[in-house]
Amino acid sequence: MELLSKAKFNFIGNRKKAFIISGIFILLTIVSLIVRGGPNLSIDFSGGTALQFKFEEDISPKLNELKEVLTGLNLGTPEVKLIGTPDETGSEVQIIIKKKEDGTAVGDRVKSAMSEKFPELKKELRREEKVGPKIGKELQSNAIWAVLLSLLVIVVYIGIRFRFAYGVAAIVALFHDVVITIGIFSMLNWEISLPIVAAILTIVGYSLNDTIVVFDRIRENLDGKKGDKASFEDQINSSINQTLSRTIITSLTTFVVVATIFAFFMNTADVLKYFSGALIIGIISGTYSSIFIAAPTLVVWNKKWPIEKH
Amino acid sequence: MQKSNTMSILFTLFFTALAVYFLIPSYTLYKKDSEEQRKEINNNPDLRTKIINLGLDLQGGMRLVLEVDRSEVKKEAQKDLLDRAYTIIENRINGLGLTEPTIQKQGTDRLIIELPGLNDEKVAKEVIGSTAQLKFHVVRDVATRDKAILAIDNALRGVKVTEEVEKESASKDIETGDNIFTGSDNVEETVADTTNESSTTTSETETVTVVGKKITEYLTQIGGDIAVLEKDRFKVDELLNNEKVVTALKKGFSRSMFLWGHDVISSKGTTQKYRSLYFVKEKEAMSGENIEEAHPDVARDGFSAGAAIVSLKFNVKGARKFSRVTAQNIENRLAIVLDNTVYSAPTINEKISMGSAQISGSFTMDEARNLAVVLQAGALPAPVEIIEERTIGPSLGRDSITKATYAAIIGFGLVMIFMAIYYKGAGILAIVALFMNVIFVLAIMASFGATLTLPGIAGLILIMGMSVDANVIIFERIKEELKLGKGVITSIDAGYDRAFVTIMDANITTLFTAIVLYNVGSGPIRGFAITMIFGIMVSLFTALTFTKMVFHLLTASGKVKKLSI
Numbered sequence: 001m002e003l004l005s006k007a008k009f010n011f012i013g014n015r016k017k018a019f020i021i022s023g024i025f026i027l028l029t030i031v032s033l034i035v036r037g038g039p040n041l042s043i044d045f046s047g048g049t050a051l052q053f054k055f056e057e058d059i060s061p062k063l064n065e066l067k068e069v070l071t072g073l074n075l076g077t078p079e080v081k082l083i084g085t086p087d088e089t090g091s092e093v094q095i096i097i098k099k100k101e102d103g104t105a106v107g108d109r110v111k112s113a114m115s116e117k118f119p120e121l122k123k124e125l126r127r128e129e130k131v132g133p134k135i136g137k138e139l140q141s142n143a144i145w146a147v148l149l150s151l152l153v154i155v156v157y158i159g160i161r162f163r164f165a166y167g168v169a170a171i172v173a174l175f176h177d178v179v180i181t182i183g184i185f186s187m188l189n190w191e192i193s194l195p196i197v198a199a200i201l202t203i204v205g206y207s208l209n210d211t212i213v214v215f216d217r218i219r220e221n222l223d224g225k226k227g228d229k230a231s232f233e234d235q236i237n238s239s240i241n242q243t244l245s246r247t248i249i250t251s252l253t254t255f256v257v258v259a260t261i262f263a264f265f266m267n268t269a270d271v272l273k274y275f276s277g278a279l280i281i282g283i284i285s286g287t288y289s290s291i292f293i294a295a296p297t298l299v300v301w302n303k304k305w306p307i308e309k310h
Numbered sequence: 311m312q313k314s315n316t317m318s319i320l321f322t323l324f325f326t327a328l329a330v331y332f333l334i335p336s337y338t339l340y341k342k343d344s345e346e347q348r349k350e351i352n353n354n355p356d357l358r359t360k361i362i363n364l365g366l367d368l369q370g371g372m373r374l375v376l377e378v379d380r381s382e383v384k385k386e387a388q389k390d391l392l393d394r395a396y397t398i399i400e401n402r403i404n405g406l407g408l409t410e411p412t413i414q415k416q417g418t419d420r421l422i423i424e425l426p427g428l429n430d431e432k433v434a435k436e437v438i439g440s441t442a443q444l445k446f447h448v449v450r451d452v453a454t455r456d457k458a459i460l461a462i463d464n465a466l467r468g469v470k471v472t473e474e475v476e477k478e479s480a481s482k483d484i485e486t487g488d489n490i491f492t493g494s495d496n497v498e499e500t501v502a503d504t505t506n507e508s509s510t511t512t513s514e515t516e517t518v519t520v521v522g523k524k525i526t527e528y529l530t531q532i533g534g535d536i537a538v539l540e541k542d543r544f545k546v547d548e549l550l551n552n553e554k555v556v557t558a559l560k561k562g563f564s565r566s567m568f569l570w571g572h573d574v575i576s577s578k579g580t581t582q583k584y585r586s587l588y589f590v591k592e593k594e595a596m597s598g599e600n601i602e603e604a605h606p607d608v609a610r611d612g613f614s615a616g617a618a619i620v621s622l623k624f625n626v627k628g629a630r631k632f633s634r635v636t637a638q639n640i641e642n643r644l645a646i647v648l649d650n651t652v653y654s655a656p657t658i659n660e661k662i663s664m665g666s667a668q669i670s671g672s673f674t675m676d677e678a679r680n681l682a683v684v685l686q687a688g689a690l691p692a693p694v695e696i697i698e699e700r701t702i703g704p705s706l707g708r709d710s711i712t713k714a715t716y717a718a719i720i721g722f723g724l725v726m727i728f729m730a731i732y733y734k735g736a737g738i739l740a741i742v743a744l745f746m747n748v749i750f751v752l753a754i755m756a757s758f759g760a761t762l763t764l765p766g767i768a769g770l771i772l773i774m775g776m777s778v779d780a781n782v783i784i785f786e787r788i789k790e791e792l793k794l795g796k797g798v799i800t801s802i803d804a805g806y807d808r809a810f811v812t813i814m815d816a817n818i819t820t821l822f823t824a825i826v827l828y829n830v831g832s833g834p835i836r837g838f839a840i841t842m843i844f845g846i847m848v849s850l851f852t853a854l855t856f857t858k859m860v861f862h863l864l865t866a867s868g869k870v871k872k873l874s875i
Contacts, residue, residue: 052706054705107699108432116541124703124705125431125701125703126702126703126705126706127700127701127702127703127706128431128699128700128701129699129700129701130696130698130699130700131697131698131699132695132696132697132698134377134697135375135697135698142830143830145830146826146827146830146831149826150822150823150826153822153826154819154822154823157818157819157822158819161815194831194835195765195834195835195838198765198827198831198835198838198839201823201826201827202772202820202823202824202827202838202842204823205819205820205821205822205823205824206772206776206820208816208819208820209776209779209816209817209819209820212812212815212816212819213783213812213816216811216812216815220808245786246782246783246786249732249782249786250778250779250782250783252728253725253728253729253775253778253779253782254772254775254776254778254779255775256721256724256725256728256775257721257722257724257725257771257772257774257775258721258771258772258775260717260720260721260724260771261714261717261721261768261771263717264713264714264716264717265713265717268713270706270710270764271367271764271765271834272710272713272714272764272765272768275765275768276768279772
């Protein structure tokens with residue numbers, strides 16, 4: 001079976017359109033971040049307490065009351081959310097209280113307030129997490145270091161294996177992917193937690209795979225016998241076209257697998273929902289950026305600083 | 311050629327068998343139900359290095375990060391502060407009788423504790439986190455106490471306090487206030503009255519500013535002690551900490567202080583919950599450092615026979631001190647205080663020279679046991695703060711495993727179908743390689759005793775998708791070579807050769823990020839990084855060697871003219 005093997009799209013010729021589309025997305029990201037006052041950081045980074053309860057009945061009519069009770073404890077503004085949809089097994093609720101200072105036993109006070117004000121509700125604690133403010137800050141800086149370090153290692157590696165220009169092109173594409181992921185999370189108002197940073201790092205590593213497939217072909221074509229005859233743009237274009245089926249299929253198989261995870265965890269508030277969500281965004285963005293950002297960046301770079309043969 | 315092929319086949323079979331062998335302990339363990347699993351691991355702690363361990367997010371449990379507060383520790387004690395804290399907390403955890411607890415030091419100030427399968431997170435936190443400073447304080451006599459309370463009320467005159475008052479029952483509060491200290495009979499009635507009045511649970515509240523709020527309004531008497539309604543506890547604390555009150559107390563009662571009781575009590579005939587408030591000498595009569603042994607027991611005599619108690623035994627030095635203290639305080643009450651909370655305050659009837667004492671209170675046997683564990687392990691050399699805490703209930707863990715397993719099976723199935731349709735024969739080869747990848751990764755994890763977490767399962771699923779990628783790159787390359795008209799065997803070799811470079815580059819970069827993640831992450835993220843690292847290495851290996859070997863096997867005879875790819 002063949003898919004796209006006879007592709008002859010003019011990717012490079014249309015690069016301005018691609019840059020504009022990406023530019024718009026990035027702009028949307030910035031707007032969203034400004035409107036929402038920064039990324040929605042989970043308690044991993046902001047510090048605070050999160051609890052998740054499963055009730056034996058459908059508690060959605062009592063949510064507002066619950067929120068009032070918890071606000072009255074003066075522990076900070078609580079976020080009370082229903083997770084998934086209530087069914088015959090009951091309903092699940094998540095309570096998040098973000099604090100900048102360390103509270104004493106916020107979790108215990110929430111639990112005792114709930115037992116006191118709603119004694120008839122049978123509940124089960126599914127999860128409780130508390131992160132002190134100090135650790136929150138540490139995790140933040142660790143996360144940022146991890147991302148920067150990875151990007152650095154990658155630039156260096158690609159720079160060595162190919163040419164410096166390729167390293168730059170790769171970073172531009174990766175940066176684009178990371179920003180878009182954070183942007184879409186911001187637009188959906190999804191929390192950025194530690195696992196999400198892990199997902200972003202995974203995207204950084206994975207998105208590179210596609211980019212390398214294209215770069216590899218570019219290098220092969222430029223070095224080959226035909227290298228001198230065709231123009232740089234044409235070389236790049238044909239490289240992309242030649243590897244198109246590879247790029248699409250590899251992304252497709254991983255996408256299918258990750259989308260399945262997302263499908264199963266969609267109705268929960270579990271880590272894997274947002275984790276797989278981030279991976280989905282990353283895979284799509286990564287494929288797009290390998291074709292429409294990384295390679296065209298090489299063309300732009302080449303115009304100013306011609307890339308030598310290997 | 312034939313010989314090396316046979317060798318290859320033998321090697322593959324050998325390694326596959328080895329992998330399955332490594333997985334056997336995990337398989338036999340997890341087939342049992344959770345009770346048996348626990349017993350098995352308890353009896354056989356080495357087992358953990360031979361199986362795939364389940365992370366806390368899959369089996370449920372609690373993870374605590376404790377930080378030692380060095381601020382008030384003397385210079386000489388600073389050096390082995392963390393080690394001492396480590397030992398004491400380890401003893402406490404072991405005393406709780408939990409399965410497979412782990413405790414690790416981190417840096418100079420932190421301890422990381424993991425308690426799988428924990429059922430009661432509150433108890434664990436109390437036992438682990440409490441400083442466990444045991445002290446004995448003499449309780450002040452009633453007259454002194456009442457004078458102190460009067461002084462507080464005087465100090466509060468003219469002090470503005472904002473509070474929420476229930477609209478109807480505001481007047482009722484004052485009535486109760488008038489009736490304290492007039493004997494227990496009256497109290498029962500008044501308490502009963504207030505209960506009747508506030509039977510409407512949704513009363514409106516308003517915020518009012520009250521001048522000269524008396525602390526006596528919150529106080530009642532139960533037994534011989536002052537008691538405060540549990541819900542008023544924070545208000546009373548606020549009043550006691552008010553600067554005017556503190557000054558007044560310092561002036562007339564500088565060597566005394568108020569301490570809260572540990573137990574929540576109720577007065578006869580009501581369901582209201584109260585907490586006792588004690589007025590004690592500030593300097594402790596003696597501390598608990600001379601306790602040699604503590605164990606839970608059952609009270610044998612007295613009116614609380616049959617109740618759970620903690621029995622203490624002092625060492626020689628402690629026994630002597632205790633004898634002296636009790637002799638000097640006959641007819642007084644001695645408060646037994648743990649971490650500034652009064653557990654009980656019995657009256658001393660005679661000098662106790664036997665060096666043993668009992669702590670009684672309204673404990674359950676479990677609570678007595680936990681208290682004994684803490685007292686036995688000893689007080690922490692410095693207070694610890696719980697700076698991070700993650701608890702996952704077992705039901706959530708189970709649900710996550712179920713969902714993730716389904717996702718894995720279905721995802722895998724979809725990829726299988728695609729590969730078979732698109733790459734036909736070669737696709738099926740890729741699927742076999744995929745199976746092997748999964749088995750190998752799991753076997754490697756088992757041989758290291760690595761921990762599988764929920765993101766780790768996601769990592770495995772991701773690896774399944776990614777390992778297919780390597781095969782796709784190779785197959786596409788082979789197809790290209792075939793189209794150029796090259797022969798079957800040449801195409802295969804050329805395909806693998808040229809694809810090798812691409813696959814290495816691609817996987818190494820992903821490997822780098824996984825390594826960064828491993829170093830920077832903790833807990834579940836580490837689990838993810840580990841499965842990624844092993845997964846990438848294994849899939850690299852199978853993609854480049856195993857599948858190539860099979861191709862060679864099938865085409866070695868030279869008879870195959872067309873590849874099913």
